Amino acid sequence: MSFRTNTAIDYVEDVSPGTGALPPRAWYASSDAASLSLNGDWRFRLSGTADAEDDSFAEPGYDAGDWAEVSVPGHWVLQGHGAPIYTNHLYPFPVDPPRVPTENPTGDHLRVFDLPSDWPSDGGAVLRFDGVESCARLWLNGTDLGEFKGSRLPHEFAVGHLLKPSGNVLAVRVHQWSAGSYLEDQDQWWLPGIFRDVTLLHRPAGAVLDFFVHASYDHVSGEGTLKVDSDVDGRVTVPALDIDVATGEPVTVVVEPWTAETPKLYDGVLVTEGERVPLRIGFRTVVLEDGRIKVNGKAVLFKGVNRHEWHPEKGRALDLETMRADVLLMKRHNINAVRTSHYPPHPAFLDLCDEYGLWVIDECDLETHGFTEQAWRDNPVDDDRWTPALLDRAARMVERDKNHPSVVLWSLGNEAGTGRGLTAMAEWIHGRDASRLVHYEGDINCRDTDVYSRMYASHAEVEQIGRGLDGGTLKRRELPFILCEYAHAMGNGPGGLADYQRLFESYERLQGGFVWEWIDHGIKDERYGYAYGGDFGEELHDGNFVCDGLVFPDRTPSPGLAEFKKVIEPVAFTGDGSDGTVRVTNRQDFADLSAFAFEWSYQVDGETVESGSLSVPTLTPGESADVKLPEPPADNRGGEAQWTVRAVLAADTPWGPKDHPVAWGQFPVTARVSPSVAATAGPVAGERVITLGPASFDARTGALRTIGGVEVNDLRLDVWRAPTDNDDGASWQDDICYSLLWRKFGLHRMRHRLDAVELGDDALTVRTRVAPAAWEVGLATVYRWTSDGDRVKLTVSVAPEGDWSALPLPRLGIRFGLDAGADLVRWFGGGPGEAYPDTKAASMLGRWESTVDGLQTPYVRPQENGARADVRWAEIGGLRIEGDPEFFFGARRWTTEQLDSAEHRTDLTPGERVWVSLDHGQHGIGTASCGPGPLPQYHLRAEPAEFSFVFSEIS
Template sequence: MDHPQDDRPYSSLPHPGLPYYEDVSPGHGSLPPRAWYASSDAARLSLNGLWRFRLAATATAEDESFAHPDFDASGWGELPVPAHWVLHGHGAPAYTNTLYPFPVDPPHVPTENPTGDHRVTFDLPSADWESGEAVLRFEGVESCARVWLNGRELGTFKGSRLPHEFAVGELLRPTGNVLAMRVHQWSSGSYLEDQDQWWMPGIFRDVALLHRPEGAVADHFVHASYDHAAGTGTLRVDCEPGGRVTVPELGLDLATGESATVAVEPWSAEVPRLYDAVLATAGERVPLRIGFRTVAVEDGVLKVNGRRILFRGVNRHEFHPEHGRAVDLETMRRDVELMKRHNINAVRTSHYPPHPAFLDLCDAYGLWVIDECDLETHGFAPLGWRRNPVDDDRWTPALLDRAARMVERDKNHPAVVLWSLGNECGTGRGLSAMAGWIRDRDPSRPIHYEGDRSCADVDVYSRMYADHAEVERIGQRAESPLPDAESDAARRAMPFIQCEYAHAMGNGPGGLSEYQRLFETYERLQGGFVWEWIDHGLAHPEHGYAYGGDFGEELHDGHFVCDGLLFPDRTPSPGLVEYKKVIEPVRIEGDGRAATVRITNGYNFADLSGLAFGWTYEVEGAPVGEGELAVPPLGPGEAMELKLPEPVGADRPGEAVWTVRAVLARDEPWAEAGHEVAWTQLTAVPRAEPVVGRRVALADSGAEFDLRTGELVSVGGLEMVSPPRLDVWRAPTDNDEGAEWQPDTRWGTVWRKLGLHRVQHRLVSVERGAEELVIVSRVAPAATDLALLSTFRWTSDGDGVRLVVSVEPEGDWPCPLPRLGVRLGVPAELGLARWYGGGPGEAYPDTRAASRLGRWTSTVDALQTPYVYPQENGARADVRWAELRDEAGRGLRVEGAPEFWFTARRWTTEDLAAAHHRPDLRPADTIWLNLDHAVQGIGSQSCGPGVLPQHELKAAPTEFSFTLRAVGSA
């Protein structure tokens, strides 16, 4: 799109004489960017550790004398490096999604500009450093730094999540070297780093001194392509200065710049085959791990090694609840292992290049990577993109610097299959310049950018949060046309990905299964990346985990920062468990009654030789037989049908299901043998409708009622703390509340406006017959004539009491209901739950793929899902019966007809809806039990589409029943 041009007088625009932290240049003094590598035989001295630190309120509050080697900093405090100073008692972090937390007046920043001065003293470890050059390397500093070594200024730099190096050999001395840094929170670079995150300044990645002996590697570029037709790889390593490359396993010994073609096994995310090699120059030996693969867009499809790939991806910010973006190697490794264990095969590095060690892990474990530049200018969107830096030529050198530092650092990683120009920057000449530079430097990888619908600068069509219907149209190459016919034809010929979809905020996301079926149906649709990997809740002594506003920020975006598939402590959420099920790379289907199963290999490259298959036959949730299933090593896309054996005990009466599982056949770097990859359940014998039992006088039921109100008082001697009542309210989820910019109706707002959180019950009648008690109530919110007329019909069931609930809506309901069922309160001692139904975790109508039928146990406390921002959670689906018992085994059993949704918690729905942090929820002396006939779906409307129509709970005439009985001794 066209953006308004800046028509302000030049005198108010960037001009010479600005301080370095406001100048639009990327800085000065640093060396050209080059490839990163984890190790070599050249010496390396880590400067991580405790540094001296002081904080000033402005950029100019202190002079530069602290950089002199003789300056006395003994009175300063200490700060670990890497770290963010706001997480160590110096100021506070602040969260915004889109808006800049300072006036938008580029390139100027506020006078109030927290500035941290840092000093560290170090000795050279040996005399070897006295020959050759040395380089100071900074992996990441936010947002602008000025650097001195032994009193000599080295330069300045911006680009927070990108490396910068300085030549320092002539300045080093054997002992007492003093490195001084001044780091500003705000700079012109901040305008390029508006990336939906906590604003946290500091030296948050590694700092190191690298010895560069004479003849050491200045830079190198590994070109390792794969010809899928010939089964060969072609290797060439460019290097300055020249040297040799040896690959012992392939028998290669090449001069740099020389090519060789040999038979190889290709690299892919599914089979991450790497070859150990050594790059040797006159002064250095660098270990290489080479993966042969070719990425191309052919016939409108993104292919690797000649095959279409399907991204089952996540967006990943770097985050740790105690350390912010200062993420250590073991945490990175844990992320990668968790991704692999949950069938995730791709990462978009939103919205900046990650710590380079993360990409090494992606190479080794196998993950496709979209490597995204450290660039976002989203805060200009509310201003109509006026003065957007990416459309201002004066900022182009800074943009090109960021593109170059990403590409040069990461160019040797086979995991990186696309370069991304950045995120949510609008459009402009600067982006085109970046795309042109990247294509010239590395034509082997396609280019991604979502923010330009014309796709003028990219090779793939990318969108965020397109709903299911639009995604299907795109899959059919029938999307709405662009005005320009040539651009429209070019875009329509591109592959499509959802670079963000399925917003994982709070309870959800819903609709994943429907998206995945579209991705698998249409060749053009090549998957997507769930937003996002982890909740960014910062550890907080009062709130447990803090979000926007918890540190006193005046401008913030609340708990929108908590939108991940992992909780802040890296515990998988139900959303991640659901996603794992939805994106299973092996499809297991079949007909349980016919005892047949169909196995389909959904991998793009791997066969099924790495998996073992097994079956279990269960009756009423109890296993009666199990065994192995012989599945041949089917190739990608291949399928076959198998007959399941007839198990001993198959004639046992009751509901019966087959469970068929695919597990790892051997240990992998990311999981042990036996780890479950895919599963399904097939109904062998369907559930019979529960028998009502003998019908006698209600007095023989063991239940007591208040005949004035018809309320249940006790069952079998178990007292009701609160009798069963019709319930329609739930604590709205983040997706119920929706996002302001979403066009769909935000049901949380509608429900509150209608008053569903404060419905009133009017007793209409109580009628007692010889064999039944019938209570009619009208349930309605104030100020409207809408209502639900409920009839509770109680009868005896021998040792219990049966309740049939009939609901008749009155009026024209404008919205779906949050839930429809009964709520009751039982004594707090009944804290042990057992049920036969869906589990082990929570599920809702559009998040139930991972819910499997079985017998499950839990404490009531463990039934809760600990979302950072409290909301509706913890429902179990398809429940046939559920029990709550105390430690002595006494309690209540509920059986449903049909199956029901079961929720139990130690606080009311109203308490849950009023809470803002986990510690706000305090257990009371009652367990509140929801027995729901139906519940509303979840959707993804916190940033994406709402609940699909088939998962909405419409107000309609309904009937359902429960049987309640006491269990254990009275």
């Protein structure tokens, strides 16, 4: 006996995009046609399978009084129904396209609504869904409207004939898994639900259907040409340009062009017989010319980020103010471009990009990354059965977003291999919109694309590409290059940003890149602070790989964002300050420097002595000028002196207030004098204590006990750090997984052998060997203490023993414990935030102050953090510490070992000590969590080293 499957749900596994939806069209807000938001509280019922419940809930009169409620827009798994799942690329269900599991969480949504009393009685109406994951079927007043897939894309249905004044019943059945899920394997949380707006739109007779704003710019003549194609005839007016023309008729006038730096928009109106639609028109022309992406005749340099939509409580259900917060943060950190990874964003985000000025690569809702596990066998993009779905997704993106001047490239999708379906998408897009270029990273030979794009190429390879020595097809060699993903911003990092930027600015073929990514996708959670993959009991997950952003889940900027802002700043200051001049370069592509004011300050030992405004010419893009600094103050106090020059906003702008800092540079004038201590006091041996000046030591071990009245615990050489995500590397590149190497050789469990305690006439010397169990490598370490009676100096000498050639050190320095009451920290060195050897661009030399807790960087997964670089001196817990040479300084309320073992922030509990780290060196950070490791110059090699610290009690 055999049983027939439920044909009523066959649409779930159908490879087609769906049935019943209207053709895609431009997204816009009408000036006068009525609309009704259906966002809000909906009745909700969750079933475990796609066919667990019948369709009777869609009928008017159905009693859903015992159902739960969920908010729409929203995801039901973030509202107490089921749980999120995070995978990077593995499908969380068996790969058997287009089949999906029987266990298919299905959410029935029910909303009863009345029409407003003034709802027009004439014309039709459209019901629009802006985003539903992953497959939906819908009914209105018991009538089946159809079903659709394409989670991050709009779908509209004609419903005017079904509406009634009151008691309208809208029923939506949403399936978590469908054939469409195979096309949406996008390195993010799997979050089912109606997560974007649901809107009822009145469509008057003679209303606008679809329209395409063509607004090109001739950079030679300064003229723009406007033509608005409309499915319904009408007129277009642009008052500021005295334009009043029929649709389809071109008109050419003198205009100000739109660019990301100068986002000039003209207000216009499209008027048909039944509707008025506001237009925001930006004139610009995008071409591929001379092997470059040019806008308005100039090659652009993308200083971009990849942006997933994310909110730590609402998932991908973002409101307008959250989207605006993203754009404002980007603009205030000098970012000029966004790749909408890996799907079209909410359309309101593109409105903001138009308004504030960001270049956009608009990416289609397509990724089939999981098929890489079977060498791309059965990949939907190379299967003709799926091509209609691919073309539907391409059309829904292009038609929705085609009127945004910020969108300069269309992207076919991400990590979907190659195939006939992608070729069909590219051909359709090229045919529909010749005013933009087409991007797709997976098209390595650029058969279908207009730009050579790569992910995570090393600095060396990027330089080869920049020099045109990378080979490839003739077409590829003639195309511009971008890194659509680079500098993986996971945890502490990314390192090497400045080195990439130098390459971008050195070779014309390199047109910049997009850091991966904008925001950590942590989910707010009482247990962990922020949860990540595996915290919800997922069968498969990729841990905290979902937390790899330049901002933390609450949108607090990370040190990586501060570093990126500095590296890509639009004004460069160069020189050494010794000749009294500084070279100022305008690094923008289009704008002069008139938006900025410039100022100087003169510091001695980190304190500002004098300051003032600086006169800088209004330089054109790419132009430089040598600017004269004022005469240095007569009294420089004999200390370390420097100039600091800044560029700030000269006036309020839409994205930043007057005096908002944009760029800065520092230039030394006089060098630092290294601290010195004359060895005039000798060690004195007591019964159990050795005294040397203000310090006391254990007579048997030579261990430091006190400096004046300050107790010091367990001072010793330290080579271990809690590995960063970039230290941990990635599973596919074990060769640069430094933490595995460090743990293999036991650097996290070093033993300290005491060899000798020697009392000389003017020094206390303690000889030790620091080495791991099971290996013959070690570090012969000598601590030499001297004093002038008031201060005590420690000189540490380290000599490697054995073969360390393949084993860089995580860190090299000393650490010790102070009483838990130590809290306030002052220092002269780099700040205000953390810095490491390849993340120091944003570290500004000055005097800084913080609490111990304020020194910590709250990475979602705890790891090494909080070091301040180039520190001359620091004060903490009653001690003043001066270094020779400069050092990395850190302090925290838990040990490195406790930090290493923590999985979440809530695992860290303050202890009885504040642990202070004074590091002579740190290993670089790199970006090996999904990219290259630190460059060789940032490796901390095990070599002979000597460094010293001078300690004194603060009176």
